[in-house]
Amino acid sequence: MWKSRFCRLIALQVVGTFGLLTYLHLATTSNERDRETLQKTQKEYDNVDFGSQVSQAEKVAGLGAHQYLVNTSSSKREPETLNKTNNTYGDVRLGGKWSPTGNRNSSSGEKMAILVTFRDREEHLKIFLSRMHPFFQRQGLDYTIYVIEQHGEEPRFCKGLLYNVGFTEALKDDPSYDCFVLHDVDLIPENDSTPLYTCAKSPYHLSVAVDKLKYKLPYPGLVGGVLALSTSHYKLLNGYSNLYCGWGAEDDDLARRMYKHVLRVKRPDRAVARYHMLPHGNHTKNPEKYFLLFNGIRRAKRDGLSNLHTMNHTVTSITRKALYTHVLVNVTKRNAINTHMKRADVKG
Known part of the structure; x- marks a missing residue:
């Protein structure tokens, strides 16, 4: 037995x-x-x-x-394999590209590059991809998602530099983009009842009402979070400053560049542009942000796209994944802005 x-x-x-x-x-x-x-x-x-x-x-x-x-x-599983096991992304093409079926022209008539910068936010990225691909498709956009990831010795997050790299590489990939959306990885729209994502004729600040901020705009000059800029406007502004690393002020610097060029920021209705912010830890602060902001306009012509090639960074790889194009950027350790550099900047 x-x-x-x-x-x-x-x-x-x-x-x-x-x-x-x-x-x-x-x-x-x-x-x-x-x-x-x-x-x-x-x-x-x-x-x-x-x-x-x-x-x-x-x-x-x-x-x-x-x-x-x-x-x-x-x-x-890796974020880019999720669309193989969950059929919620439509017919997204390799590299995170999508356009309305049978029509290369989007509902807004724009060809859009979505730039998402991040570092050590893999869980946020998974959520972003799973939510935003269906959202963009329901809005009928002709879009591609570019994820610009920072790695390397520099411990602080250099968002402005990464956006400039993403803008440059996206135009190399497809020179026909006429609209760029600069999108924080932790912001998710709460509804899509009204067309929202467009560059229109002016810089368009989309994240007007964020739940963590009690759905109120903290101050009139805020342009951070989600911002849509036409290709021509991004070039006119010389992009972002490359010098901000750590939390704060790089978006305010960009807002001052807009003011200098008489570009009026427009916003959708607060009842429509409502966003949920994913929870995250504390940011590493930038102790030099106030000095950089104070002298930002003086540097604007020579600090941005125009001197990107001189910054201590290397594009490690560009990979077309199933749900996005991955741009990996190595940023080397940066020295603090010393007194000599400050004096030179003030004179300039």
């Missing part, structure tokens, strides 16, 4: 191991399979006939590890 029981357990282990190996192979090659295929495979494995002599408890024990892998595997 015990020998027969032992043989059944051995058979159960062999079949279970084979099933697990089959599933693991499917999981690691999921970028070539869709959700329906994986569900079918799971169902077939769940219905394996282990023989009438095997108890229900033994069958549950043999399938337990398999079911655990099914339930937890999606949280460990």
